Amino acid sequence: MKTWFVSSLLSLGLMSLPAYGMRAQEGLACLEVGDLACAIEVRDAVLAQGDDSDMTRILQMRTLFREGRYDEAVSVLEILEARNPESLQRETNPYRNTARAFRGMQQAEGDAVVVRHARGVERVLRDEALEVMERSREVYDRLFGGAPNHDVLLDIFPTANRFILASGLPPEAVRKTGVVALSKWSRLLISSPRALSRGYGWKDTIAHEYIHLVVSFRSEDRTPVWLQEGLAKLLESRWREDKNTALTVHQQSLLAAAVKNDGFVPFEKFKHSMAYLDSGDEAALAFAQVATLVEHVLLQGSLDALPGIMDRIRDGEAPQLVMAQAGGYADFDALLAGWKNWLGTKSLIAEEVATLPVILDADADDYEEDPLIAADMSRIRAARLGDLLLEHKRPLAALIEFRKAAGDDGPPSPLMMAREAACLMALERVDEALALSQKGVDLYPEFTLLWVTRGRLLDTLGRQRSATSAWLNAHDLNPFDVETQTALVGGLKALGRNEDAQRHARYLRILTTGGASTGAR
Numbered sequence: 001m002k003t004w005f006v007s008s009l010l011s012l013g014l015m016s017l018p019a020y021g022m023r024a025q026e027g028l029a030c031l032e033v034g035d036l037a038c039a040i041e042v043r044d045a046v047l048a049q050g051d052d053s054d055m056t057r058i059l060q061m062r063t064l065f066r067e068g069r070y071d072e073a074v075s076v077l078e079i080l081e082a083r084n085p086e087s088l089q090r091e092t093n094p095y096r097n098t099a100r101a102f103r104g105m106q107q108a109e110g111d112a113v114v115v116r117h118a119r120g121v122e123r124v125l126r127d128e129a130l131e132v133m134e135r136s137r138e139v140y141d142r143l144f145g146g147a148p149n150h151d152v153l154l155d156i157f158p159t160a161n162r163f164i165l166a167s168g169l170p171p172e173a174v175r176k177t178g179v180v181a182l183s184k185w186s187r188l189l190i191s192s193p194r195a196l197s198r199g200y201g202w203k204d205t206i207a208h209e210y211i212h213l214v215v216s217f218r219s220e221d222r223t224p225v226w227l228q229e230g231l232a233k234l235l236e237s238r239w240r241e242d243k244n245t246a247l248t249v250h251q252q253s254l255l256a257a258a259v260k261n262d263g264f265v266p267f268e269k270f271k272h273s274m275a276y277l278d279s280g281d282e283a284a285l286a287f288a289q290v291a292t293l294v295e296h297v298l299l300q301g302s303l304d305a306l307p308g309i310m311d312r313i314r315d316g317e318a319p320q321l322v323m324a325q326a327g328g329y330a331d332f333d334a335l336l337a338g339w340k341n342w343l344g345t346k347s348l349i350a351e352e353v354a355t356l357p358v359i360l361d362a363d364a365d366d367y368e369e370d371p372l373i374a375a376d377m378s379r380i381r382a383a384r385l386g387d388l389l390l391e392h393k394r395p396l397a398a399l400i401e402f403r404k405a406a407g408d409d410g411p412p413s414p415l416m417m418a419r420e421a422a423c424l425m426a427l428e429r430v431d432e433a434l435a436l437s438q439k440g441v442d443l444y445p446e447f448t449l450l451w452v453t454r455g456r457l458l459d460t461l462g463r464q465r466s467a468t469s470a471w472l473n474a475h476d477l478n479p480f481d482v483e484t485q486t487a488l489v490g491g492l493k494a495l496g497r498n499e500d501a502q503r504h505a506r507y508l509r510i511l512t513t514g515g516a517s518t519g520a521r
Contacts, residue, residue, distance in 0.1 A: 035220075071099050073095045074096055115130050148213055159194075186213070190202060190209065196358070199477035219313040224271065231306075233291035259348070281355050300326065357371050366415055395423040395426035414449070418437070437450065437453055464495060467487070
């Protein structure tokens with residue numbers, strides 16, 4: 001990724017530098033194409049020569065930053081500011097903010113990967129984050145025919161505010177579109193699932209961001225945003241299963257409407273980033289567009305085409321033409337036309353689904369997390385009354401209130417689907433309860449309470465395997481929930497999965513001790 005330092009090179013006297021200064025420039029050129037190992041090699045060489053020029057200090061600062069050595073990068077920044085305070089655009093450089101956001105975090109190393117996270121309960125993320133990173137390196141390095149030639153660093157920031165501080169993104173962009181992760185500066189940055197009130201699919205998000213890093217490295221940072229996002233979205237689940245990522249019902253619904261009304265998000269609108277789109281719905285549609293476009297191209301050949309596509313883009317061919325030809329088209333306009341025709345033949349689910357709200361760094365109650373209940377006081381009153389009735393073991397009366405809160409028009413409420421399923425189970429209307437909970441997780445797969453509700457129902461029925469599967473889905477969204485970890489310890493033991501049960505018992509100890517115990521025996 002290009003940074004603000006490129007624009008400052010001339011102001012630091014590039015043309016008058018001696019030979020060793022030009023060597024430092026070579027290191028900066030390595031960074032421009034995402035080759036961190038090359039840049040570090042040049043840095044170490046010029047520093048060993050005793051070169052203390054501004055150019056070398058910039059190279060040193062930028063490589064330290066990409067290595068995650070933030071305090072050291074700030075120290076070099078201070079040297080440069082003392083020499084030439086106007087040249088470094090202090091208001092826009094990310095070093096001090098990142099160093100502040102990173103304080104107090106700890107590190108774990110795996111095979112060619114490094115994961116860093118906050119202390120305390122954030123420890124529950126460490127083992128699985130390492131596993132996702134290692135598996136991603138194995139899968140995507142092979143798929144794309146190459147990989148970054150350095151240990152890949154993942155920083156997991158415990159709050160959205162700390163992620164925003166380190167990302168350099170405007171806070172309003174994060175809150176509008178729900179950006180929780182970035183691949184930037186040769187490393188990965190994500191928000192902890194604890195930063196969102198209901199959690200999120202953080203594991204696939206790590207894989208998604210790693211794909212960005214691989215694609216950038218393989219193409220020497222010449223792959224446009226739409227193609228990077230399409231590849232990352234389509235392939236983000238392949239670290240765990242040998243198939244492409246399925247569109248959610250929400251994405252399918254948005255895409256079906258776009259096909260019907262020709263209401264696609266213009267590619268020009270997200271040529272720099274998805275983070276600056278107007279809404280969560282617009283971002284979801286844009287992701288669906290680029291994922292299906294890449295899918296359409298690869299259906300004409302196979303995933304085996306990816307290394308060749310990367311090579312051609314790296315060698316300077318226009319990405320639009322490369323993808324068009326890979327899909328069997330003469331040019332990009334023909335590809336777009338063919339893709340739209342192909343979309344018209346797909347069976348897209350057109351059911352209306354609400355966009356889940358983005359609630360960052362807040363202990364939101366259940367009502368605030370629901371996209372339909374939160375903004376309507378009459379619905380909240382009905383829902384609260386239903387909760388009281390259910391608490392007093394009057395499930396039929398509660399069911400009536402929950403259905404009032406849900407309303408008859410518009411998309412279904414995920415919270416009320418969970419509440420209604422609980423009432424139906426209490427009324428021994430088992431088939432209805434299970435069907436409703438299944439519909440809920442199909443429509444809103446990232447609404448954690450629906451998975452929790454389904455796990456409770458299946459546990460009550462003694463369906464251990466299905467219940468454990470539901471609890472694992474809840475865990476993958478929000479591993480900080482004590483009820484979920486407790487259920488998994490019991491369920492996994494009952495299934496004879498003792499090693500997995502012990503892992504979740506460790507997580508449970510971490511959570512119940514506030515991180516004072518790491519779960520180690």
